[in-house]
Amino acid sequence: MSHTVLICDDAIFMRTMLGDILQQAGFDVVGEAETGAQAVDKYRTLRPDLVTMDIVMPDMGGIDAVREITRSDPAAKVLMCSAMGQQALVVEAIQAGAKDFVVKPFQPSRVLEAVQRVLG
Amino acid sequence: MDPARYRELFLTEARDHLIVINQALIALEHVPSNGGAGRESVDELFRAVHTVKGMSGVMGYDAVGALSHAMETLLARVRAGEEALDGEQVSLLFDAADALEHAVEASASAHPQSANPSALDVASLVDRLQGRREVARDRERASPMLLLPPGEGVAVHVHLEPGTLLPGARAQLVVARARSLGTVVAVVPDEAAMLGDGFDGTFALRLAAACDEARIISALSAAGYVREVRVVDDAPREGQASENARPRGEVAAVGDGDAGERFEAAWGSDALKAPLQRYVRIDLRRLDHLMTLAGELMIVRGRLAQRAARHGDPVLEDAVGEASRLISELQEGVLGGRMVPVWQVFDRFPRVVRDAARSLGKEVEFVVEGREIELDRALLEQVADPLVHLLRNAVDHGIESPEVRVAAGKRPAGRLTLSATRERSAVVIRVQDDGRGVNRAKVLAKARALGMVDAERERLEDDELLRVISRAGFSTADRVTELSGRGVGIDAVLSRVRALGGLVDLRSTDGAGTSFSLRLPVTLAVIPALLARVGDESYAVPLTHVTESLQLARGCVRTVRGREVIVIREEVLPLLHLRDIVGLPARDVASSHVVMLSLADRRAGLVVDQLLGQEEIVVKPFDAVRGAASCFNGATIMSDGSAALILEASSLL
Numbered sequence: 001m002s003h004t005v006l007i008c009d010d011a012i013f014m015r016t017m018l019g020d021i022l023q024q025a026g027f028d029v030v031g032e033a034e035t036g037a038q039a040v041d042k043y044r045t046l047r048p049d050l051v052t053m054d055i056v057m058p059d060m061g062g063i064d065a066v067r068e069i070t071r072s073d074p075a076a077k078v079l080m081c082s083a084m085g086q087q088a089l090v091v092e093a094i095q096a097g098a099k100d101f102v103v104k105p106f107q108p109s110r111v112l113e114a115v116q117r118v119l120g
Numbered sequence: 121m122d123p124a125r126y127r128e129l130f131l132t133e134a135r136d137h138l139i140v141i142n143q144a145l146i147a148l149e150h151v152p153s154n155g156g157a158g159r160e161s162v163d164e165l166f167r168a169v170h171t172v173k174g175m176s177g178v179m180g181y182d183a184v185g186a187l188s189h190a191m192e193t194l195l196a197r198v199r200a201g202e203e204a205l206d207g208e209q210v211s212l213l214f215d216a217a218d219a220l221e222h223a224v225e226a227s228a229s230a231h232p233q234s235a236n237p238s239a240l241d242v243a244s245l246v247d248r249l250q251g252r253r254e255v256a257r258d259r260e261r262a263s264p265m266l267l268l269p270p271g272e273g274v275a276v277h278v279h280l281e282p283g284t285l286l287p288g289a290r291a292q293l294v295v296a297r298a299r300s301l302g303t304v305v306a307v308v309p310d311e312a313a314m315l316g317d318g319f320d321g322t323f324a325l326r327l328a329a330a331c332d333e334a335r336i337i338s339a340l341s342a343a344g345y346v347r348e349v350r351v352v353d354d355a356p357r358e359g360q361a362s363e364n365a366r367p368r369g370e371v372a373a374v375g376d377g378d379a380g381e382r383f384e385a386a387w388g389s390d391a392l393k394a395p396l397q398r399y400v401r402i403d404l405r406r407l408d409h410l411m412t413l414a415g416e417l418m419i420v421r422g423r424l425a426q427r428a429a430r431h432g433d434p435v436l437e438d439a440v441g442e443a444s445r446l447i448s449e450l451q452e453g454v455l456g457g458r459m460v461p462v463w464q465v466f467d468r469f470p471r472v473v474r475d476a477a478r479s480l481g482k483e484v485e486f487v488v489e490g491r492e493i494e495l496d497r498a499l500l501e502q503v504a505d506p507l508v509h510l511l512r513n514a515v516d517h518g519i520e521s522p523e524v525r526v527a528a529g530k531r532p533a534g535r536l537t538l539s540a541t542r543e544r545s546a547v548v549i550r551v552q553d554d555g556r557g558v559n560r561a562k563v564l565a566k567a568r569a570l571g572m573v574d575a576e577r578e579r580l581e582d583d584e585l586l587r588v589i590s591r592a593g594f595s596t597a598d599r600v601t602e603l604s605g606r607g608v609g610i611d612a613v614l615s616r617v618r619a620l621g622g623l624v625d626l627r628s629t630d631g632a633g634t635s636f637s638l639r640l641p642v643t644l645a646v647i648p649a650l651l652a653r654v655g656d657e658s659y660a661v662p663l664t665h666v667t668e669s670l671q672l673a674r675g676c677v678r679t680v681r682g683r684e685v686i687v688i689r690e691e692v693l694p695l696l697h698l699r700d701i702v703g704l705p706a707r708d709v710a711s712s713h714v715v716m717l718s719l720a721d722r723r724a725g726l727v728v729d730q731l732l733g734q735e736e737i738v739v740k741p742f743d744a745v746r747g748a749a750s751c752f753n754g755a756t757i758m759s760d761g762s763a764a765l766i767l768e769a770s771s772l773l
Contacts, residue, residue, distance in 0.1 A: 105177030
């Protein structure tokens, strides 16, 4: 059975793109969220194998969302999506429980490598 | 991957972000970037630029990417408190925002080559943005030596692959994996140094864990982009133990606290928590559908209540009462879904005003009031263009140049106010300036020349002014500026607003200013209406245009020049018969009612057989068909389940 993924990003653009990359690689995108709070809610109901999380989002940011999700499920596998300028934030996300990160602009191969590392 | 698929998504979102960028820059023109309000603007600016950069990178839009990256780099410095934005830099960022907008539009157009902004412009802007950065870059410190303090556990030396992205963060992943094995007693260099540009991916940590070397190496290598992990057992000698006797938890806690502080210093503690006000996009048709369903529920509710009343069963009546209340709330809720705060459109205007003022060499202080007032989304979008026109008009024709203003004893900067207020079932949007006022003499001369008023008239009242200047093609502007004065403005504004069931009002005071007020219904979906009966049919007249209604007495109807008129309070108004309009034979007016209609300066009385009362009606619009039906613009279903056509007052007057 293919792994399930929840994609969290406030930009439809990014969600669409990540979704395409993951689906083409055989993942099952079971949900999308556009705020941190939504991500936390959807995680609870969907229990996906993997979450991709944008760092800067309205409402509850990605870092707080990671913290919440890891609190409710210490085994949660969250992959942060970051940009070059966000190193300090990525570090905080990791300290909050994120398992890995990918840097935008996304290269499909790098995204999939990171996903493998997280799931492996 | 085919980028064409994402083009539309990219454009829509990038345009939204450009609005945010412009707004934040305008705010930063007035407040320092390091103050509270300024910091918020810098944060907003940063987030917007950052998102555009991310999207452009994926799309391969190099110009957009280069510009947004350069802007972001400068802004990151500002956020970290390493630089403060001065006027020159804000203006540079404005230029960059414009170039960014061009680049966004050009990149996403079908023929990027032909429309792309000059690559030279982009390159020079990027250089200018970066020029600021070089100064700060020199201050950065070099990577410190790898000196792991002695202590419990083994020393682990790690080398990341050269060219690893965000090596500091990658190193933290390695550290996190080490923590999952045991206790990480120390890490060098410290986190701040790892986050610096000088960090080359070489670091060491001290790990106290109950597992062997191979396990450590495999676990840490799995963090990704790890070239080498070396484990060295440098067990501490006697005497140093006391120094390391602190509880492990405390060490970790101190480390985390440091990280938090540094993080806040670098990014601003509020920056990330500040919620971006965002709304879920919903296809308006879905909301309309819900609206229709809620409207139908309202009708069923009425029937249900009538039936229940007949049974005299208190339990049934309670339940029906409860259901009624819920249905009302549901309808209000659905209606609320169509409402958006006016700032969603108003926030585009500061830039419009600023640019207009600059190009005309005027100083304008632009004030927006009532941003949170809500209006039906469809309506709000419809009035955006008219408002842009009125604002430009005010800057161009209303507000004088600074010299003229000073000579007239005014402050050099003109004040332009855009306000929204709720007045009962209407929202009034007002564009008000403190400029010279409409040139009455000139408008009067034009009006005479066009034969719109009698030749002997010496003064025009405000409503006449509006009627004259709103005549298509009318303009008093001496010159045709780029902004306005082509005479294609006010009439378009008026016809748009009237089509929406609204009114335009003009007030002008010579030498003191002009104000245009647009009175709009709050929503197009549910409107208060007066229900009237003619023959066997019911009709709804929107209350927006009704001033009063009265019983018709035979004495007050007269005939002037072959036309029926009604005399009310010494005012003579034309009389229309709804029976005529819908093709029914006339009848004695004695027991009829008359509904007084008013639209701008036009007024008339509409004769109906009977008044049924006032009701909030759910509008189901339909396109006008030929003939008599052209004065109806929709239909509604009333609480008794019967249908009524909705009269469009503007077509009758």
